[in-house]
Amino acid sequence: MAGSASMSVAVGARAAPPATRDAPAVRWTLTAIALAFLALFLVLPLVVVFAEAFREGIGAYLASFDDPDALAAISLTLLTAAVAVPLNVAFGICAAWAITKFKFPGRPLLVTLIDLPFAVSPVVAGLIFVLVFGLQGWLGPWLVARDIRVIFAVPGIVLATLFITFPFVARELIPLMEEQGTEEEQAAMTLGARGWTIFRRVTLPNIRWALLYGVILCNARAMGEFGAVSVVSGHIRGRTNTLPLHVEILYNEYSFVAAFATASLLAVLAIATLVLKSLVEYRIQRQVARASAGAAGREALP
Amino acid sequence: MARIKIVNPFKRRPGRIPGFGLTLGVTVSYLSLVVLIPLLGLVIKTAELSWGQFWGTISNDRVLASFGLSVGGSLVAATVNLVFGFVVAWVLVRYSFPGRRIVDALVDLPFAMPTAVSGIALTALYARTGWLGGPLDALGVKAAFSRLGVVIALIFIGLPFVVRTLQPALADLESEIEEAAASLGAGRVQTIRRVIVPAVLPAVLTGFALAFARAVGEYGSVVFISGNMPMRTEITPLLIITKLEQYDTAGATAIAVVLLGFSFLMLLAVNMLQLWSTARSR
Amino acid sequence: MSIQIRNVTKTFGSFRALDDVSADIPTGELVALLGPSGSGKTTLLRLIAGLEDLDPGRGSIRYYEEDITGTPVRKRRVGFVFQHYALFRHMTVFENVAFGLRVLPRGARPTKAAIRDRVLELLRLVQLDGLAGRYPAQLSGGQRQRVALARALAVEPRVLLLDEPFGALDAKVRTELRQWIRKLHDELHITSVFVTHDQDEAMEIADQVVVMNGGRVEQIGSPAEVYHSPRTEFVMNFLGQVNTFTGRAVGRDIEFADLRVAASDGRLRDGEVRVFVRPHEFELRGRANGQPCAAATVLRIHAAGSVARLDLQLADGKLITAEVPQDRFAALAASTGDLVYVAPRRVHVF
Numbered sequence: 001m002a003g004s005a006s007m008s009v010a011v012g013a014r015a016a017p018p019a020t021r022d023a024p025a026v027r028w029t030l031t032a033i034a035l036a037f038l039a040l041f042l043v044l045p046l047v048v049v050f051a052e053a054f055r056e057g058i059g060a061y062l063a064s065f066d067d068p069d070a071l072a073a074i075s076l077t078l079l080t081a082a083v084a085v086p087l088n089v090a091f092g093i094c095a096a097w098a099i100t101k102f103k104f105p106g107r108p109l110l111v112t113l114i115d116l117p118f119a120v121s122p123v124v125a126g127l128i129f130v131l132v133f134g135l136q137g138w139l140g141p142w143l144v145a146r147d148i149r150v151i152f153a154v155p156g157i158v159l160a161t162l163f164i165t166f167p168f169v170a171r172e173l174i175p176l177m178e179e180q181g182t183e184e185e186q187a188a189m190t191l192g193a194r195g196w197t198i199f200r201r202v203t204l205p206n207i208r209w210a211l212l213y214g215v216i217l218c219n220a221r222a223m224g225e226f227g228a229v230s231v232v233s234g235h236i237r238g239r240t241n242t243l244p245l246h247v248e249i250l251y252n253e254y255s256f257v258a259a260f261a262t263a264s265l266l267a268v269l270a271i272a273t274l275v276l277k278s279l280v281e282y283r284i285q286r287q288v289a290r291a292s293a294g295a296a297g298r299e300a301l302p
Numbered sequence: 303m304a305r306i307k308i309v310n311p312f313k314r315r316p317g318r319i320p321g322f323g324l325t326l327g328v329t330v331s332y333l334s335l336v337v338l339i340p341l342l343g344l345v346i347k348t349a350e351l352s353w354g355q356f357w358g359t360i361s362n363d364r365v366l367a368s369f370g371l372s373v374g375g376s377l378v379a380a381t382v383n384l385v386f387g388f389v390v391a392w393v394l395v396r397y398s399f400p401g402r403r404i405v406d407a408l409v410d411l412p413f414a415m416p417t418a419v420s421g422i423a424l425t426a427l428y429a430r431t432g433w434l435g436g437p438l439d440a441l442g443v444k445a446a447f448s449r450l451g452v453v454i455a456l457i458f459i460g461l462p463f464v465v466r467t468l469q470p471a472l473a474d475l476e477s478e479i480e481e482a483a484a485s486l487g488a489g490r491v492q493t494i495r496r497v498i499v500p501a502v503l504p505a506v507l508t509g510f511a512l513a514f515a516r517a518v519g520e521y522g523s524v525v526f527i528s529g530n531m532p533m534r535t536e537i538t539p540l541l542i543i544t545k546l547e548q549y550d551t552a553g554a555t556a557i558a559v560v561l562l563g564f565s566f567l568m569l570l571a572v573n574m575l576q577l578w579s580t581a582r583s584r
Numbered sequence: 585m586s587i588q589i590r591n592v593t594k595t596f597g598s599f600r601a602l603d604d605v606s607a608d609i610p611t612g613e614l615v616a617l618l619g620p621s622g623s624g625k626t627t628l629l630r631l632i633a634g635l636e637d638l639d640p641g642r643g644s645i646r647y648y649e650e651d652i653t654g655t656p657v658r659k660r661r662v663g664f665v666f667q668h669y670a671l672f673r674h675m676t677v678f679e680n681v682a683f684g685l686r687v688l689p690r691g692a693r694p695t696k697a698a699i700r701d702r703v704l705e706l707l708r709l710v711q712l713d714g715l716a717g718r719y720p721a722q723l724s725g726g727q728r729q730r731v732a733l734a735r736a737l738a739v740e741p742r743v744l745l746l747d748e749p750f751g752a753l754d755a756k757v758r759t760e761l762r763q764w765i766r767k768l769h770d771e772l773h774i775t776s777v778f779v780t781h782d783q784d785e786a787m788e789i790a791d792q793v794v795v796m797n798g799g800r801v802e803q804i805g806s807p808a809e810v811y812h813s814p815r816t817e818f819v820m821n822f823l824g825q826v827n828t829f830t831g832r833a834v835g836r837d838i839e840f841a842d843l844r845v846a847a848s849d850g851r852l853r854d855g856e857v858r859v860f861v862r863p864h865e866f867e868l869r870g871r872a873n874g875q876p877c878a879a880a881t882v883l884r885i886h887a888a889g890s891v892a893r894l895d896l897q898l899a900d901g902k903l904i905t906a907e908v909p910q911d912r913f914a915a916l917a918a919s920t921g922d923l924v925y926v927a928p929r930r931v932h933v934f
Contacts, residue, residue: 017477017636018636018656019477019481019484020480022490023490030392031397034386034389034392037390038405041461042411042412042461043408044433045424046411046415048432048433049422087332091328091333094324094328094329095329095333097321098326099329101322102319102326110329113337116337116341117337119515120565121518121521121539121558122521122539123539123540123543124519124539124542127555127558128344128558129340131340131343131344132339132343134551159336163337163340195321198320220414223416224415224418225416226417226522227417227539231546243416247416248418251422259422260426263416263419263423269414270414270415270416273414274407274411277410278403476670478666479670479671481657482671483672483683484657485657485660487661487684488683489658496683497672500672501672503674581721582721
């Protein structure tokens with residue numbers, strides 16, 4: 001649900017017709033209400049992160065990162081994303097290919113199942129891995145016998161992150177590839193192209209912006225996930241702490257400057273995500289406009 | 303697990319796009335491994351609980367209080383978002399003003415910001431020493447470490463759901479139906495009340511349901527600001543973690559099943575709304 | 585006059601959609617605004633309705649002598665039928681038609697029973713009785729069009745305005761519906777204006793046709809007037825097929841293609857002119873009979889249809905098309921390659 005590309009309707013040079021226009025007073029009031037609400041609930045929390053991080057000056061800010069545990073948290077976060085994003089990209093492409101290029105029984109069910117992780121509370125997502133891999137879990141005794149640690153260890157963190165970020169890429173690709181249909185792939189086949197070539201030369205160029213969009217969202221969530229990871233991590237400093245967990249620990253120890261300094265890294269990540277996302281959205285809108293223009297052209301043919 | 307035989311209706315038929323077996327195979331395997339089997343773990347664990355055990359856990363006063371807070375707070379937050387989210391979506395779709403694109407991008411901040419960061423930021427903002435907490439405290443309102451704090455965090459987390467669901471619906475509204483209403487003598491308020499709101503009602507309700515569902519399961523942005531006092535400001539997801547930390551796996555599972563059941567109901571509701579909306583706009 | 589449009593100008597950004605347009609719509613008549621796309625016809629209709637504001641200080645619109653230039657659409661009491669109907673999808677047919685009555689101010693609003701009677705009466709009028717409980721999505725295009733019409737009529741409008749009313753329908757339904765609309769108009773006699781780009785449609789059902797081009801009015805008149813006596817080259821070209829020649833004007837006569845004939849308007853001219861002759865305005869003969877005529881070779885004959893159409897080539901190589909009634913064609917007994925003699929009965933020069 002994080003992903004549905006927003007429709008920004010550019011109001012062009014042409015003013016709205018009078019019957020659909022709001023009176024200026026109404027327009028100003030509503031705009032003021034909307035902007036005030038957004039400032040209160042979105043802008044202020046963002047600003048406060050940096051204000052708190054720099055409360056004691058730039059020196060204290062930088063000192064927060066001079067800590068092996070912080071560096072360990074950063075590298076674990078990067079590692080988690082480096083595993084989760086490529087896996088979910090591969091899965092997302094496979095799922096979108098199977099779902100949009102073929103019709104088969106159970107297709108709607110598959111689409112619903114892919115969305116499932118969005119509906120599950122992050123805490124429950126963490127819990128289910130504890131129930132499978134934990135000491136009292138399903139595979140717990142088997143794992144203990146072989147001295148494999150999943151829960152309270154890196155594999156558990158990666159698994160929980162995989163679960164949480166599972167739908168992001170697939171759900172961006174499915175609607176787009178559905179819209180694009182299979183004509184171009186079939187044309188490529190008649191020209192003698194084979195599976196991988198068709199994908200690389202025909203499909204991929206058509207979906208690259210949506211794919212990038214999915215990757216951006218997937219990455220942001222993979223690096224930022226807190227609830228699910230919190231359940232499976234065990235909060236072992238320097239070993240199983242991701243950045244968000246490190247923020248929590250610092251905050252609970254009343255190291256506010258360090259907590260907000262670490263949080264500021266994640267806030268910068270969030271801002272970068274938003275900027276990239278808007279840029280990519282713009283590209284996708286253009287692509288969709290082109291695709292629908294093409295569809296209109298096809299309809300016009302006798 | 304029994305091997306599921308996937309029948310490929312297109313196998314070896316010339317002129318068909320290749321890759322069906324491979325991609326569906328990967329999809330189903332990966333889905334099973336990462337999502338379905340772990341969820342099955344929860345189901346099996348639940349099946350091990352006796353009915354008495356299950357009921358005993360979830361009818362406990364502290365658990366019931368957490369349900370009340372999570373569901374009640376989420377309802378309030380989703381309702382606030384319904385009203386203000388509508389205004390925000392309307393302004394973003396209908397009006398043009400400098401910086402509109404930036405404001406539009408900003409709406410996704412709660413999606414993009416890690417919930418732990420949002421949590422501590424909101425807490426710093428609404429604590430008695432904070433920029434907003436101070437003035438509120440002077441008015442006698444305790445924002446952080448109270449139920450109000452929980453609702454504030456849930457408003458933050460739910461806003462994009464309402465706005466992002468409504469925006470396309472409002473943009474797709476043909477200007478002709480507003481003009482038709484006006485030509486039939488309706489004033490602006492009548493047009494909005496009788497024509498525009500009913501036309502986007504499925505989207506409004508979908509956004510509400512999504513925000514509500516997300517809020518009930520939300521953890522990271524709430525735990526810092528809520529204060530986590532049992533019976534008063536303890537949300538259900540936190541209670542699951544508490545049970546788990548006390549090695550009460552059975553208790554955690556019982557509560558999680560209730561939460562999961564609720565999520566599925568909401569998912570069902572959202573799908574029904576979607577069906578309703580497509581049936582109408584055919 | 586029920587609608588008087590005086591010197592109206594409308595610009596969108598830098599595009600001038602209407603340029604100093606004036607027209608009168610007579611009471612009780614069915615008037616067509618006819619023109620190609622981009623001619624400003626829809627803009628003019630929307631201005632009449634009040635769905636667009638005209639450029640400030642540039643012209644005026646009156647209904648029955650009352651200046652309504654600045655009146656918002658909801659106070660004009662117009663019935664507007666949109667090209668794509670703009671039905672309220674979440675309302676039943678009944679609720680759609682009742683809408684205009686339900687939003688009346690409390691004092692003027694009819695009782696529930698009165699609204700019900702009025703809606704059912706209108707649905708009978710548009711032959712949709714029995715479909716009151718349906719939703720727009722459950723209706724065919726033609727049925728939706730009639731719901732839109734009933735909805736517009738419910739408020740007892742002073743004028744009825746229709747934007748491309750048949751544009752979104754398939755050919756068969758279109759012809760049926762336009763005859764039905766003409767009949768309905770004859771029953772109700774409500775002043776009506778409709779926009780169309782289809783000259784056959786305008787010719788068939790309108791009492792008056794306003795031909796528009798490039799934001800200006802080219803000609804206003806009855807279908808017969810604008811067809812037989814076009815006042816501009818554009819109208820000549822737009823309403824039906826025409827052969828175009830370059831010729832010379834000498835006094836009241838026109839010389840072109842070895843011919844010298846009198847211009848049909850009898851005006852004095854001098855110099856080079858463009859000459860227009862409709863295909864059916866050519867007389868065809870098997871041999872020259874002393875009257876002015878030009879020799880032409882028959883290239884191709886289309887004999888199927890109510891008239892026979894011949895593609896001819898004049899001595900100077902120019903290609904023209906002529907149409908003759910089937911009995912004349914039989915008497916002519918021409919076949920491909922034969923030489924025939926053509927003489928224009930009417931010659932249009934602008």
